[in-house]
Amino acid sequence: MHGLVNLAMELYLRETFGAQMWHRIAGQAALPFQSFEPLIIYDIALTVAVIDAASALLDRPADAILEDLGTYIVSSASGERLRRLLRFGGVGFRDFLHSLEELPARARLALPDFHLPDMVLTEMAEAEFTLALGAPFGGAGYVMIGLLRAMADDYGALALLEMRAQAGDGDVISIHVLDEGYAAGRRFDLAVGALSRC
Amino acid sequence: MPDGGARHRRLVLQPDSLDRLMPMHLHLSAQGRIIGYGPTLKKVAAGRPLIGKSFFEVFLIRRPAGVLTMADLSLRQGTRLYLSLRGREDAEFRALAMPDDGSGMVLNLSFGIAVVDAVRAHGLTDADFAPTDLTVELLYLVEAKHAVLEELKKLNLRLEGARSEAEEQALTDPLTGLCNRRALDVRLAAACRAKTPFGLMHLDLDHFKAVNDTLGHAAGDHVLRVVAEVLRVETRTSDIIARVGGDEFVIVLPGMVDRSALHHVAQRIIAGLRRPIPFEGQACQIGASVGMTVSTQYPVPEAEKMLADADTALYAAKRAGRAQAQMWPHVA
Numbered sequence: 020m021h022g023l024v025n026l027a028m029e030l031y032l033r034e035t036f037g038a039q040m041w042h043r044i045a046g047q048a049a050l051p052f053q054s055f056e057p058l059i060i061y062d063i064a065l066t067v068a069v070i071d072a073a074s075a076l077l078d079r080p081a082d083a084i085l086e087d088l089g090t091y092i093v094s095s096a097s098g099e100r101l102r103r104l105l106r107f108g109g110v111g112f113r114d115f116l117h118s119l120e121e122l123p124a125r126a127r128l129a130l131p132d133f134h135l136p137d138m139v140l141t142e143m144a145e146a147e148f149t150l151a152l153g154a155p156f157g158g159a160g161y162v163m164i165g166l167l168r169a170m171a172d173d174y175g176a177l178a179l180l181e182m183r184a185q186a187g188d189g190d191v192i193s194i195h196v197l198d199e200g201y202a203a204g205r206r207f208d209l210a211v212g213a214l215s216r217c
Numbered sequence: 218m219p220d221g222g223a224r225h226r227r228l229v230l231q232p233d234s235l236d237r238l239m240p241m242h243l244h245l246s247a248q249g250r251i252i253g254y255g256p257t258l259k260k261v262a263a264g265r266p267l268i269g270k271s272f273f274e275v276f277l278i279r280r281p282a283g284v285l286t287m288a289d290l291s292l293r294q295g296t297r298l299y300l301s302l303r304g305r306e307d308a309e310f311r312a313l314a315m316p317d318d319g320s321g322m323v324l325n326l327s328f329g330i331a332v333v334d335a336v337r338a339h340g341l342t343d344a345d346f347a348p349t350d351l352t353v354e355l356l357y358l359v360e361a362k363h364a365v366l367e368e369l370k371k372l373n374l375r376l377e378g379a380r381s382e383a384e385e386q387a388l389t390d391p392l393t394g395l396c397n398r399r400a401l402d403v404r405l406a407a408a409c410r411a412k413t414p415f416g417l418m419h420l421d422l423d424h425f426k427a428v429n430d431t432l433g434h435a436a437g438d439h440v441l442r443v444v445a446e447v448l449r450v451e452t453r454t455s456d457i458i459a460r461v462g463g464d465e466f467v468i469v470l471p472g473m474v475d476r477s478a479l480h481h482v483a484q485r486i487i488a489g490l491r492r493p494i495p496f497e498g499q500a501c502q503i504g505a506s507v508g509m510t511v512s513t514q515y516p517v518p519e520a521e522k523m524l525a526d527a528d529t530a531l532y533a534a535k536r537a538g539r540a541q542a543q544m545w546p547h548v549a
Binding site for chain 2: 056
């Protein structure tokens with residue numbers, strides 16, 4: 020699993036539950052280091068070990084932790100950059116949903132060794148979608164649910180998200196967009212970030 | 218003729234369609250007046266009405282040179298043009314001009330390579346570009362590249378820190394902070410290659426084993442740290458001091474080849490090391506013997522040979538009764 024994903028997980032646990040808890044989780048997961056590096060590829064077993072250790076030590080189901088992680092990676096201060104990169108996907112939330120199938124290719128444009136699971140969006144009815152994604156580990160789709168929830172909020176849309184099915188090698192999420200213009204959403208300027216940070 | 222139909226086909230686009238397909242187009246009359254232009258160009262013109270104006274008065278074609286009339290423009294159809302708004306020469310556009318279905322021309326503009334600045338300067342959004350246009354992807358890439366570079370920079374800093382720490386450990390004797398054998402090999406080889414002549418001292422402690430055996434390793438370690446301190450004090454900062462064995466030290470003294478000066482330094486070191494070293498209420502008594510050589514004695518100085526000669530001188534000094542310094546080849 021790419022270091023960026025592992026590091027996001029580490030930052031979420033660190034910032035939400037404190038450095039001490041992170042060290043306990045890292046210890047229980049038997050990580051051979053104190054912190055993940057963002058540009059290194061790690062064995063997926065380490066990722067799974069961290070999730071299992073966090074679930075045990077925090078006494079919370081792994082699904083809930085993963086969903087919160089998804090929300091964290093786009094709504095926290097450190098996730099601002101990712102939020103902006105995701106906002107390039109579309110003008111509105113529905114437009115953004117349609118851009119999800121492009122997301123793995125988009126991620127590879129930025130980082131050639133960053134492999135996101137394949138995603139297939141199907142429009143079932145007016146404003147009702149399903150998103151099927153190949154999950155690299157059990158419950159990875161919950162991260163996507165959390166992320167989509169935060170992005171809907173960012174676009175100012177009201178959406179209902181649910182895990183439909185967890186097949187052996189993939190998750191299916193149902194997305195019901197109730198109101199695309201529910202709230203004002205957050206501002207997005209195409210070029211602001213690109214120039215102010217160097 | 219198989220393509221006869223295509224040759225006679227005419228396509229008439231309504232301005233609305235043109236606006237969406239090419240939001241940065243300009244439509245010019247046969248006389249070179251602007252008779253229509255796309256919505257994104259409207260944003261760029263920032264309230265300056267362009268309709269009816271002469272294209273060549275509003276825009277400057279910078280490259281190729283000499284495109285000043287509609288006839289010139291017509292000759293350049295199908296090739297890339299570089300132009301800017303007059304009075305706003307800092308912002309350059311790329312353009313392509315093709316004839317319309319009459320005697321006017323249609324130009325399609327783009328921001329070219331300065332697109333990031335243009336998007337910021339004009340506050341453009343996704344909706345200002347045709348949905349087929351990859352400009353937004355370019356902006357995405359610029360931003361993603363900045364993010365990746367920032368991470369790389371941080372990673373490099375962490376690696377650099379770890380690296381210099383590792384190198385420091387690898388070249389330094391951890392107990393005394395002096396150079397270790399590896400560092401000496403590197404630096405002595407460099408001294409041999411350098412033009413500056415140098416003196417070389419090989420120093421061996423006397424009675425160190427007795428301190429270790431009677432007072433223990435902690436006392437021995439303490440003594441070695443004190444010895445290192447004496448060596449630092451009695452040499453110049455440009456000299457290289459290395460601990461090359463349990464109680465053996467080598468000192469390289471660049472620029473110092475005068476025998477009496479070297480003897481003088483050696484005597485100061487020997488005197489410094491003869492002073493008892495207190496450790497937990499006990500006094501550790503050691504001493505030192507020194508063997509020396511200078512690079513000017515060799516046609517081509519070689520580290521191995523010089524170390525061997527200094528070593529011979531050292532053993533001569535030991536045989537002569539310890540606490541002495543001897544210079545190769547004048548050994549007693």
